[in-house]
Amino acid sequence: MKLLTAPRIGGMIFAALLLSGCLTPQATDEVPPPKLQNGRGDTGAFKTLDPWVLNTTDSNANRGNHGIFLGNGYVGATFGANGGASKESVSYLAGKYDAKETITQRGPLGFTLSESAAGGKYAQTLDIRRGLLTTRMGSVTATTFASSVPPYSLILHVQGAPPPSKSSDLVYGDTNVAYRDITATDNDGSWTRIVTLSPKGTADSTRDDYEDQRKRQESHWQKLWQDADIQIEGDPEAQQLVRKLMFDLLQSTRPGASDSIPPESLSGDFYKGHIFWDAEVWMFPALLAQHPNYARSILDYRFKHLAAAKAKARAEGYQGADFPWESAATGKEVAPSGFSKGRHVTAGVGWAHWQYWLATQDKEWLKTRGWPVLSAVADFWASRAKKNARTGKYDVLDVYGPDENKGEADNNTYTNALARYCLLAAADAARIVGETTNPKWLVVAAGIALPFDREGGYYLARQNDEGKATKQADGELVLYPAALPMDRKTAEATFDFHSKRPIKNGPAMTDAMHALIAARLGRAGEAEQALRDSYRPFVRGPFLLFSEKRSLDRCVFTTGAGGVLQAILYGFGGLDFSQTGGIIAGKPALPASWKKLTITGIRRGGKTYTLTVTPEKRTLKEE
Numbered sequence: 001m002k003l004l005t006a007p008r009i010g011g012m013i014f015a016a017l018l019l020s021g022c023l024t025p026q027a028t029d030e031v032p033p034p035k036l037q038n039g040r041g042d043t044g045a046f047k048t049l050d051p052w053v054l055n056t057t058d059s060n061a062n063r064g065n066h067g068i069f070l071g072n073g074y075v076g077a078t079f080g081a082n083g084g085a086s087k088e089s090v091s092y093l094a095g096k097y098d099a100k101e102t103i104t105q106r107g108p109l110g111f112t113l114s115e116s117a118a119g120g121k122y123a124q125t126l127d128i129r130r131g132l133l134t135t136r137m138g139s140v141t142a143t144t145f146a147s148s149v150p151p152y153s154l155i156l157h158v159q160g161a162p163p164p165s166k167s168s169d170l171v172y173g174d175t176n177v178a179y180r181d182i183t184a185t186d187n188d189g190s191w192t193r194i195v196t197l198s199p200k201g202t203a204d205s206t207r208d209d210y211e212d213q214r215k216r217q218e219s220h221w222q223k224l225w226q227d228a229d230i231q232i233e234g235d236p237e238a239q240q241l242v243r244k245l246m247f248d249l250l251q252s253t254r255p256g257a258s259d260s261i262p263p264e265s266l267s268g269d270f271y272k273g274h275i276f277w278d279a280e281v282w283m284f285p286a287l288l289a290q291h292p293n294y295a296r297s298i299l300d301y302r303f304k305h306l307a308a309a310k311a312k313a314r315a316e317g318y319q320g321a322d323f324p325w326e327s328a329a330t331g332k333e334v335a336p337s338g339f340s341k342g343r344h345v346t347a348g349v350g351w352a353h354w355q356y357w358l359a360t361q362d363k364e365w366l367k368t369r370g371w372p373v374l375s376a377v378a379d380f381w382a383s384r385a386k387k388n389a390r391t392g393k394y395d396v397l398d399v400y401g402p403d404e405n406k407g408e409a410d411n412n413t414y415t416n417a418l419a420r421y422c423l424l425a426a427a428d429a430a431r432i433v434g435e436t437t438n439p440k441w442l443v444v445a446a447g448i449a450l451p452f453d454r455e456g457g458y459y460l461a462r463q464n465d466e467g468k469a470t471k472q473a474d475g476e477l478v479l480y481p482a483a484l485p486m487d488r489k490t491a492e493a494t495f496d497f498h499s500k501r502p503i504k505n506g507p508a509m510t511d512a513m514h515a516l517i518a519a520r521l522g523r524a525g526e527a528e529q530a531l532r533d534s535y536r537p538f539v540r541g542p543f544l545l546f547s548e549k550r551s552l553d554r555c556v557f558t559t560g561a562g563g564v565l566q567a568i569l570y571g572f573g574g575l576d577f578s579q580t581g582g583i584i585a586g587k588p589a590l591p592a593s594w595k596k597l598t599i600t601g602i603r604r605g606g607k608t609y610t611l612t613v614t615p616e617k618r619t620l621k622e623e
């Protein structure tokens with residue numbers, strides 16, 4: 001076996017890796033994304049409905065911004081029609097940012113294949129059960145994957161084409177990151193390209209041959225699916241979708257990490273790899289139910305930066321910890337001026353920590369990691385809310401709600417409701433771990449302002465809410481995730497008032513939340529329509545790449561993927577870790593074609609459960 005190896009060089013985290021003598025399908029010029037009308041149209045998705053394998057025989061189906069995302073929670077990239085990255089593509093390292101002051105972003109690592117190969121039949125297949133991308137062009141076959149065990153390598157194995165003449169043109173490596181680039185040629189004429197980026201001192205996975213790495217990759221993914229799955233009987237489209245979305249989320253983080261997940265995961269740089277409320281409120285719950293060890297990385301990122309959040313609160317004149325709207329390597333605020341008033345991000349951090357406790361019942365974690373964050377978040381809200389001498393209520397003034405287009409407002413109801421949730425959760429946590437409760441927590445929780453329309457019988461989105469159109473879900477989020485206690489009549493009225501307000505071209509998460517809430521309210525038809533609306537206009541191409549926008553390609557948007565998965569798990573499934581039985585009461589409201597929904601591998605209190613939902617009932621049983 002002949003090895004071509006690139007050196008390890010210190011510096012910034014950046015590499016432009018150019019392979020010559022490699023393969024590119026003979027295809028026509030890149031085609032633009034499909035034109036959509038009102039978010040509807042042919043996005044190229046769901047042409048085949050295999051529950052595990054996504055494929056195409058059209059070499060133009062995966063071009064431009066339609067790159068297939070492959071990652072392992074440490075390094076990720078998007079791969080094109082030839083099984084390698086497109087010319088413009090770069091790779092991303094989780095938690096690694098440039099050393100700029102306030103404009104921090106992850107350093108990219110390019111991984112490019114170029115030059116034409118011989119013509120012939122074309123086929124590309126993504127096997128999500130095994131974590132492998134296979135591309136065939138005539139007599140040439142390329143297999144690509146992001147190695148999961150250990151999670152540091154991008155691997156390309158090619159049969160039927162000559163190896164590259166050199167392994168890299170330019171390489172820079174972070175002084176804390178070991179970089180290695182190897183091309184190995186076998187006796188049968190095949191060759192393997194392994195690009196490894198790993199923390200200094202970790203095992204060098206490039207010493208293993210291709211077959212060993214591939215077998216470990218397949219075993220890793222097969223075990224993940226064996227341990228936890230979502231099975232939908234009667235709807236092949238939804239079945240294919242939920243597995244692909246979970247695949248993308250599981251590629252975005254890894255057990256033991258503390259890097260969290262950006263809105264585009266490790267697939268793109270539109271948000272510069274920064275961490276937003278997307279992580280706790282949209283992606284975390286989608287992982288928590290079946291993969292709490294993966295979900296925990298989101299919480300560990302906040303714990304790692306708790307000191308920075310406390311410093312931020314002090315600088316603002318408050319107690320406790322106030323987490324930034326946008327954060328990166330240091331945990332400090334890096335949002336542009338004027339975009340840092342979305343204080344519900346701090347409430348979302350507290351909410352996610354309490355959800356983790358409810359799901360895992362891990363008392364040691366609660367004492368050492370959960371309590372420090374929960375108590376600091378509660379202290380912040382107890383100092384941030386100010387008593388109104390006229391109303392007697394505690395006001396939270398001058399904040400952005402989830403619908404940022406509305407600008408600054410007083411008493412955003414979702415923000416206040418989630419702050420209330422955190423205050424009560426911190427008080428419960430204090431009792432469990434034997435700590436002292438701040439007496440102001442319960443006082444503020446009982447008196448925090450929650451704008452309500454008495455005539456209509458519903459909660460408003462904010463103080464002086466005029467009922468105008470919104471960009472995205474806001475007021476309805478008091479039902480979920482804020483879980484503000486109310487009777488059914490109020491819940492129905494609140495949902496009805498807010499669900500009609502979002503504009504038609506808003507984000508996918510709005511429809512996902514409408515599906516979740518409608519399902520919990522027993523409105524099956526409404527829930528099904530909202531579910532379809534939450535993904536059909538957004539998924540792209542045969543590989544179901546989730547776009548942030550309906551009419552523009554901006555993939556892969558794992559925030560949207562998390563919203564859809566939550567609708568399945570907590571809406572149609574009815575999971576609720578705050579309930580004694582782990583599920584909500586009432587008759588299920590499944591889509592019309594669904595004969596049965598089965599969710600395996602649910603982790604709760606150290607045990608594993610299977611949830612079975614039919615049109616008649618829900619059953620949660622220990623495995």
